[in-house]
Amino acid sequence: MKAYLDDPIHPGPLRVLDIRVMHGANxxxxxxxVIMRLDxxxxxxxxxxxxPGFLERLQALLPTLAEHHCSEGKTLxxxxxxxxxxxxxxxxxxVTIELQTLAGMDVAYGKTRSTSAKGVYNVVYRFFDEVxxxxxxxAAVNMMNSILLGRPFxxxxxxxxxxxxxxxxxxxxxTQAIVKEARQRGIPFLRLDEYNLVxxxxxxxxxxxxxTITSDTDYLAVETADNKRLTTLxxxxxxxxxxxxxxxxxxxxxIEFQARLKQPLVIKPRERHMRKGVTVRLDSDEEISExxxxxxxxxxxxxxxxxxxxxxxxxxxxxxQMVAAAQVTPPVVVGDGxxxxxxxxxxxxxxxxxxxxxxxxxxxxxxxxxxxxxxxxRGYSLDTVLPAGETLPLxxxxxxxxxxxxRDVTDEVHPFNRFLAERAAKVIGLNVAGLDIVAPSLSxxxxxxxxxxxxxxxxxxxxxxxxxxxxxxxAVAGPIVDMLFPAGSKTRIPVFSVTGTLGKTTTVNxxxxxxxxxxxxxxxxxTEGLSISDKMLMKGDMTYPEHVALVLKDPTIDCAVLETARxxxxxxxxxxxxxxxxxxxNMYEDHVGSDDIRYVEDLAYAKSVVAEQVYDDGYAVLNxxxxxxxxxxxxxxxxxxxxxxxxxxxxVREHADAGGLGVVLDRGDILVLKDRNxxxxxxxxxxxxxxxxxxxxxxxxxxxxxxxxxxxxxxxxTIRYGLRTFYxxxxxxxxxxxxxxxxxxxxxxxxxxxxxxYLELKEFLRHFTQKKLGVIDAPGDRSDHEIIGLGxxxxxTYDEVYVYEGFDRRGRPIGEIAELLKHGLVTAGFxxxxxxxxxxxxxxxxxxxxxxxPERMVVILTGRAxxxxxxIEAHGGNAK
Numbered sequence: 001m002k003a004y005l006d007d008p009i010h011p012g013p014l015r016v017l018d019i020r021v022m023h024g025a026n027x028x029x030x031x032x033x034v035i036m037r038l039d040x041x042x043x044x045x046x047x048x049x050x051x052p053g054f055l056e057r058l059q060a061l062l063p064t065l066a067e068h069h070c071s072e073g074k075t076l077x078x079x080x081x082x083x084x085x086x087x088x089x090x091x092x093x094x095v096t097i098e099l100q101t102l103a104g105m106d107v108a109y110g111k112t113r114s115t116s117a118k119g120v121y122n123v124v125y126r127f128f129d130e131v132x133x134x135x136x137x138x139a140a141v142n143m144m145n146s147i148l149l150g151r152p153f154x155x156x157x158x159x160x161x162x163x164x165x166x167x168x169x170x171x172x173x174x175t176q177a178i179v180k181e182a183r184q185r186g187i188p189f190l191r192l193d194e195y196n197l198v199x200x201x202x203x204x205x206x207x208x209x210x211x212t213i214t215s216d217t218d219y220l221a222v223e224t225a226d227n228k229r230l231t232t233l234x235x236x237x238x239x240x241x242x243x244x245x246x247x248x249x250x251x252x253x254x255i256e257f258q259a260r261l262k263q264p265l266v267i268k269p270r271e272r273h274m275r276k277g278v279t280v281r282l283d284s285d286e287e288i289s290e291x292x293x294x295x296x297x298x299x300x301x302x303x304x305x306x307x308x309x310x311x312x313x314x315x316x317x318x319x320x321q322m323v324a325a326a327q328v329t330p331p332v333v334v335g336d337g338x339x340x341x342x343x344x345x346x347x348x349x350x351x352x353x354x355x356x357x358x359x360x361x362x363x364x365x366x367x368x369x370x371x372x373x374x375x376x377x378r379g380y381s382l383d384t385v386l387p388a389g390e391t392l393p394l395x396x397x398x399x400x401x402x403x404x405x406x407r408d409v410t411d412e413v414h415p416f417n418r419f420l421a422e423r424a425a426k427v428i429g430l431n432v433a434g435l436d437i438v439a440p441s442l443s444x445x446x447x448x449x450x451x452x453x454x455x456x457x458x459x460x461x462x463x464x465x466x467x468x469x470x471x472x473x474x475a476v477a478g479p480i481v482d483m484l485f486p487a488g489s490k491t492r493i494p495v496f497s498v499t500g501t502l503g504k505t506t507t508v509n510x511x512x513x514x515x516x517x518x519x520x521x522x523x524x525x526x527t528e529g530l531s532i533s534d535k536m537l538m539k540g541d542m543t544y545p546e547h548v549a550l551v552l553k554d555p556t557i558d559c560a561v562l563e564t565a566r567x568x569x570x571x572x573x574x575x576x577x578x579x580x581x582x583x584x585x586n587m588y589e590d591h592v593g594s595d596d597i598r599y600v601e602d603l604a605y606a607k608s609v610v611a612e613q614v615y616d617d618g619y620a621v622l623n624x625x626x627x628x629x630x631x632x633x634x635x636x637x638x639x640x641x642x643x644x645x646x647x648x649x650x651x652v653r654e655h656a657d658a659g660g661l662g663v664v665l666d667r668g669d670i671l672v673l674k675d676r677n678x679x680x681x682x683x684x685x686x687x688x689x690x691x692x693x694x695x696x697x698x699x700x701x702x703x704x705x706x707x708x709x710x711x712x713x714x715x716x717x718t719i720r721y722g723l724r725t726f727y728x729x730x731x732x733x734x735x736x737x738x739x740x741x742x743x744x745x746x747x748x749x750x751x752x753x754x755x756x757x758y759l760e761l762k763e764f765l766r767h768f769t770q771k772k773l774g775v776i777d778a779p780g781d782r783s784d785h786e787i788i789g790l791g792x793x794x795x796x797t798y799d800e801v802y803v804y805e806g807f808d809r810r811g812r813p814i815g816e817i818a819e820l821l822k823h824g825l826v827t828a829g830f831x832x833x834x835x836x837x838x839x840x841x842x843x844x845x846x847x848x849x850x851x852x853x854p855e856r857m858v859v860i861l862t863g864r865a866x867x868x869x870x871x872i873e874a875h876g877g878n879a880k
Contacts, residue, residue, distance in 0.1 A: 007161075009138050012145025014088060015039040017120065019137060021130045022573035023545035025613040027606040028124045029109070032573065034133040036096075036123040037115070038089055038141065043148070044119030047085035055082050057147045058091070061155050065098055087112070088144055089121035095140035096125050096133075099155075103162030104359055105132055105170070132165045167357035172196050174211045174462040174477075181477040186615075187491045188577060190549055200484065202552040203493030203523070203560065207484040211459045212432045214484060221429035225458040227271050228303050231428060238427040240420055241452045243305040251292050254304050255285060264307040267291040269299035278396055279373065281307050287377070294373075308438045308452050312398055313409065315417075315435040315442075316460055316476060317425040319483040322418045324465040324474040325442060326406040328398025331365045335386025341375070342367075342382040345394065348403075353469075358401050361467045365394050365403035399461070406464035408471025409442060416445040424453060431483060434460025493557060495576060496708060499564040499610040500585030500623075502757055503701040506689065506728070506736050507585060508563045510705045513732075514722030518714050520559040523551035527565065528734060528865075532557060539866075543568050545575030552576065569606050580618040581708045582610040582638075585700045587628040588756040604628040614638040619661070619711040621704050624651045641711055643703035645696075647671065663707040668693065670703065670723075672710050681706055682720050688727040694767040695737055697760035698728075735865025737764075740872055745852035746770070748859045749868055753779055755786065758793040761859075765797060770857040774798030775848045777841070777861060778817055780810030787817060791824020798859065800851070801825060803837045804844035807864050814839060842871055849875045 009016050018037040022028065028035060040046075048054050058065065059079065068078035078094055089112040097110050110125035127133025139158040146153035171179060175196040179189050182200045190199040197210045208215040213222065224230050232245045244261070247270060248254045258265050265288060268278040277298040279291035295302040316324045333344035345365055348354070353361040365371075367382065371394050375381055378392070386392055398404035413421075417437075425433040439451025446452065465474040485491050498507045505526045512522045512534070521533045530542040532554055538547075543565040551560050564574050587604045611620040611632045617639070623629040624642040630651060633640055640660055642652045647666035656662040656673035664671050670681040685693040687702060702723065709719050728737045730749070738749040752761045765772055776794050778787045794801055803818045803825075818837050825835055838844035845868055848858045862868040 007135060007138055010142050010145055010151075012141075013041045013043055013148055014092070014141050014144050015041060016138065016141055019134050020571060021127075021134065022571075024548070024573040024575045024577055025609050026573040027570050027609065028111070028113075028122070029126070030609075030613065031577070032127065032130070033109075033124050034127055034130070034137055036092075036125075036137045036141075038092060038121050038123050039117075040088055040119045040121065043088050045087070047087060048082045048091060049085035051148070054147060055079065058082065058095075061143060061147070061153055062095060062098055064102060065094060068094055068098065087121075089123055092137075092140045092144055093123045093125055095143055096123070096136045099136045099139055099158060099162060100127065100132060102159050103132070103136075104166055104355065105129065105162070129165060129169045131169055132162050135165060136162060163356055166359060169194055170359060171198070172211055173358055173466065174459075175209060177462055177466050177477040178209055178212075178480050181475075181481045185481065185485075185491075187481070187485065188552070190553055192553070199553060200481075201491040202495075203557045204521075204555055205490045205492060205558075206553070206555060209480075209484075212462060212480065213459045214432065214480070216484065217431055217458070218429045221431075222458040224428050225430060225433070225456045228268070228455060229270050229301075231456050232303075234427050235424055235453055235456075238423060240424050240427070241446060243308055243452050243454060245303055245305050247301050248292075248304050249301050251289060254288055254292055254302075257304050258282075258288060261306050265291075266305045266307050267295050268303050269295050270301045270303050271299055276370075277302075278370075280396055281377075305454075308450075308454070310438045310440050310451065313437045313439065313442055314398075314406075314460065314464060315413070315421040315437060316462075316465060317421055317430070317433045317435065318476065318479040319431055320422055320426050321479070322413070322421050323479050324408070324410045324476050325413045325421075326464045326468055326471075327409050328400075328464060329405050329407070330393045330395040330398050331403035331405070332391050332393050333386065335388050335390040335392065337385065337388035339385065340383050341380060341386050341392065344386060344392075345382075354403075358461075358463065362405065362469065363400055363403050367394075370395055370402075400463050401461065405469035406471075408465070408468045408474060410465075410472070410474060412441070412443045414443055414445055416447070417442050420446065420453075424456060428456055430456065430458055432460065432480060433457065493552075494559050494581070494712065495552075495579040496559075496561045496581045496583065497564045497574065497576070497579040497610050497613075498562065498583045498585065498704075499566075499569070499607045500583075500629075500700075501588040501754070502697060502760070503585050504563045504565065505751075506698060506733060507583065507701040507705055508561045509733055510689070510701060510722070510726050511708065512561045513726045514705065514709055514714065514719055515559050515561070517722050517725075518718050521557045523554050523557040523560045525551055525561075526563040541565075545572050548575030564610050566603065566607065569609055574609060574613065576613075578613050578615045578618075579610070580615055581621060581711065582612070582614040582618070583621040583704050583708055584608070584611050584623060584629045584632060585704055586623050586626050586756075588754070601628065604632070608632040608635055611636055619708065621707045621711070623700055623704070624649050624655075624662075625700075639711070641707040643700070643707045645699050645703070661707060661711055663703050663710070665699065665703070670706055672706065672716075674710075679716060681716060682723055687723045688725075689723075689737075691728075691737065691739070691764070695764050697757065697764065698737070730865070730869050734869060735862055738865075738869070742849070742852055742858075742872070742876060744854045745856045745858065747849070747852070747872055748857065749865060749872070750859070750861055751863060751865065752861050753863060754782070755789055755793065758790055758797070761861075762793060762797040765857075765859065768857055770855050771799045772797065773800045773802070773848050773851055773856060773858045775802040775804065775844050775858065775860040775862075776821060777804050777806035777863075778821055779806060779808045779863065780812040780817055781808070784820055787820040788824035788827065791821040791826075792828040793824075794821070795825045795828035795830035800834045801830065801836075802844045802848050803835060804841050805839050806841065806862075842867070845871045846875070 020035045093110040093112045105128035107126040113122045200207045265282040266280045277295040282288045349364045354364045395402045421435045434457035436455045439446045465476045512524045524531045525542045525547045527541045529539040619639045619641050620636040621641045624644040643663040644652045645665045647664045652662040662673035668683050672679040689698040730738045735751045740747040803821045
C-alpha cells in the first residue's frame with residue numbers, strides 16, 4: 001500500500017500541508033475521518049464563480065457530482081453552489097467523497113473548516129478504507145490544480161486506482177456483512193490484519209472471524225472439509241448420498257474406473273483445490289489423461305467420480321441449522337453468429353451489476369486456465385465466432401467469485417433435504433458449512449430424485465445469499481452473530497475514558513486500583529505506559545489509538561481504563577467508538593494556540609467528545625464546579641453524574657433531587673447523592689492521595705473516580721477501601737506528588753507543567769514551613785507568555801530556584817525555555833542570585849539534592865519521573 005500512499009500531489013496553487021487519519025471519535029467527527037490540511041494559496045477567498053470556466057471543467061471531469069445535493073437539498077444542488085460561488089476547499093471535499101463513491105466505497109460525510117492560519121482549511125471526510133481515503137484526497141487536489149492550470153486530468157485512472165485499493169484492503173462481502181450485523185447490535189469490532197481477520201467484541205468477550213470461519217469453528221472440521229476423500233467417506237457412512245469415488249495415483253486406475261462405470265468422469269485434486277485442477281464430463285482416454293495430469297499439479301493423488309448431471313445448489317448451514325439455499329449457475333455466453341467469444345465476454349462484463357473483484361453484486365469474468373480448457377474441449381479459442389444460439393459455459397462452477405450467478409431457492413427446499421444438509425454439517429463438525437448438491441431439484445428428497453452431495457466448504461461465501469442475482473435476499477449474517485453471541489451473553493468489556501487538563505494519570509490509576517480490588521482484570525493506558533492486570537508491559541505515552549486497540553484486543557481483561565489526552569483527540573482520534581464512562585475532570589487554559597485551538601472554549605469542545613461518546617446506558621461524569629465542563633451536559637446522550645467539591649453546589653443538588661447521581665464534599669466527607677439518598681464514603685483526610693487533606697489538586701480525581709465506580713455498581717465498601725489504600729508513591733504514580741525522605745530533608749517529585757498545576761502545587765506547599773528549593777522546567781509547546789507566567793508563579797512559591805532545560809523543547813532552541821522561566825522569575829521580583837540555570841536536567845537535580853538539609857524541602861518538577869527517581873535513589877532517597 002505504500003506505493004499508493006507515495007503517489008505525488010502535482011504542483012499547483014493548492015497545496016496539501018498535512019494528511020492525517022483519525023481513528024475513533026475525534027474533534028471533527030463521531031467516527032473515523034481523514035483530515036487534509038489544505039492551503040488555498042492565491043485562491044484564498046476566491047469563489048468558484050470568479051474562476052472562468054471552472055464549473056464547466058468540473059462537470060466534464062466529474063459529472064456524477066450532479067447527484068450531490070449539498071445544502072440545496074436537491075439534485076444538482078452542489079453544482080448550483082459552485083455556480084453561485086463557493087470556496088475551493090468545499091469543492092475538494094465533495095470531489096474526494098465522490099471519487100470514493102465511484103470506486104464502490106459510498107461515503108457521504110464531509111465538512112471543511114477554516115484554521116488559525118490564513119488561507120488554510122481542514123478538509124474533513126469519511127472513508128471506508130484509510131489508504132483509499134488518503135489517495136482520494138490527493139487525487140481531488142490534483143483534479144483541482146488541473147482545472148485551475150488547464151492541465152488534463154484522468155478521472156478514470158484515479159477511480160481505477162481506488163478500485164484496486166478497495167479490492168486489496170476492504171473486507172470481503174461475507175466478513176463485512178457479519179461486521180455490519182454486529183455493529184447494528186452494538187457489538188464493537190477491531191480489524192486485526194489487512195485482509196479479513198476481524199475481532200468482534202472486546203477483551204475477554206471477544207470472538208474472531210475470517211470470512212465465515214470463526215474462532216469457534218473446529219480446526220479438525222476445517223481439515224476434514226478440505227480433504228475431499230475424507231468428507232466423502234464420512235458422508236457415505238452417515239447415509240448421505242455422494243457420488244461413487246475412488247482415489248487414484250496412476251492414470252490406469254482412472255481408465256479402469258471409467259470403463260467400469262461407462263459414464264463421463266469428474267477428476268479433481270484430493271485436497272484444497274479451490275476449483276483448480278478440476279475437469280468435468282470426461283469421456284475419452286485423451287481427455288482423461290490430460291485432466292489427470294492437470295489435477296496432479298495440485299495433489300499427488302486425485303479424486304475420480306462419475307459426472308452427475310443436474311442443477312448445482314449451495315445449502316448454507318449455520319450452527320447446524322439450514323438458513324439458506326441457492327441455485328448457482330456458471331457464467332455463460334450465448335452465440336449470435338457475429339461476435340467472437342472474447343467479444344461476448346466483454347459484453348457480459350459490461351452488465352451494470354458486474355465489477356472487479358468480489359465487492360460488486362456480480363463479478364467480472366476473467367479468462368483463466370479453466371476457461372481455456374473449456375474452450376479447447378469444444379475445439380474453440382477466444383477468437384472463435386460462437387454459432388448463433390449456442391450456450392457456452394465459461395467456468396465449471398457457479399461460484400460468484402468466478403463470475404457465476406445465484407437464484408435463491410430457500411423456500412423450495414424439502415424438509416428431508418434440510419435434514420440431510422444439517423446432518424452433513426454435524427457429521428463433519430462444521431458450525432458454518434456450505435453443502436454443494438447436484439440434483440434435478442431440492443423440492444423433492446435427493447434420495448428419491450438421484451441427487452448427490454458433491455462436497456462441503458468450510459468458509460462458504462455469503463454473497464450468493466446476501467445479494468442473489470434472482471430471488472429473495474437472506475439475512476444470513478444474523479445467525480452467525482447469534483451463534484457467536486447467544487442471547488444474553490456479554491460482548492464487550494466496560495471502558496472508562498478519562499480526560500481533563502489536570503489529574504488524568506492519577507485518576508486512571510486510582511480507578512484501576514479500585515477495580516482490581518473488585519476482582520476485575522484491568523487493561524490500562526496512560527502517559528506513563530500500558531499495563532495489563534497491574535503488570536506494566538510498555539512504558540511511555542500510551543494514550544494514542546493504537547494503544548487503545550492493544551488493550552481492547554487483549555483476551556485476558558474484563559475492564560479497560562483509558563487516559564484520553566488532548567493530542568490524541570485533536571490529532572489521531574480517541575481510538576474507540578463509545579465508552580461506558582466518559583469522565584471529564586476539569587478544563588483550564590492549556591495548549592491554547594496549538595492545533596488550531598484559539599480559545600479555551602475550543603479546547604473544551606474538543607475534549608467534550610469523551611463525554612459525548614458514551615453508550616446510552618453508560619455515564620458521562622462531569623465536574624460541576626467548572627463551567628466549561630458543566631456545559632458539556634447539554635451534549636450528553638447517556639446517563640449523567642456530576643461531582644463537586646461543595647455540598648451546596650446547586651447544579652449537583654438539583655440533579656440529584658431529580659433522581660440523578662451526584663458526588664460532593666461536605667465538611668471533608670465524600671457523599672454520594674442518589675435518588676434523594678445520601679451515602680457517606682469516607683473523609684477526604686483519610687485518603688493518602690490528599691496528603692492529609694493538603695493536596696486539593698487531587699480532590700477532583702477522587703470525586704470523579706467515586707462517581708464512576710458507584711455508577712458501575714462497585715460496592716461502597718470496596719470504593720472506600722480502595723481510596724484508603726492507594727498511595728501516591730513512585731511505584732504506583734511516578735512523578736505525581738511523590739514524597740520521598742532523604743535523611744534530614746524531604747523531596748517532592750511532581751509533574752506540574754502548566755499554570756493551574758503550578759498554582760495547585762503552590763497551595764499545597766503552603767502547608768510546609770521548610771525552606772523550599774524549586775527545580776523547574778516547562779514544555780516547549782507553550783507560548784512565551786505562558787512560560788513566563790510559570791516563572792512568575794514559581795517566584796511566589798520557592799526560596800531558591802534551579803531552572804533547567806527539560807526533555808520536551810518542541811523545536812525551541814537550547815536555552816530559550818530556561819531564559820523565559822528566568823525572565824518570569826525576575827519580573828515577579830525574584831532575586832537573580834537565587835536563580836541557577838542548567839542545560840542538563842540531571843545536573844540540576846543533583847545540585848538541588850546536594851543543597852538539601854534540615855528545614856529544607858526540595859521540589860523537583862519533571863516530565864521524566866523515572867530518570868529523576870533514579871537520581872534520587874542514587875542519592876539515598878526512599879519513598880515515604
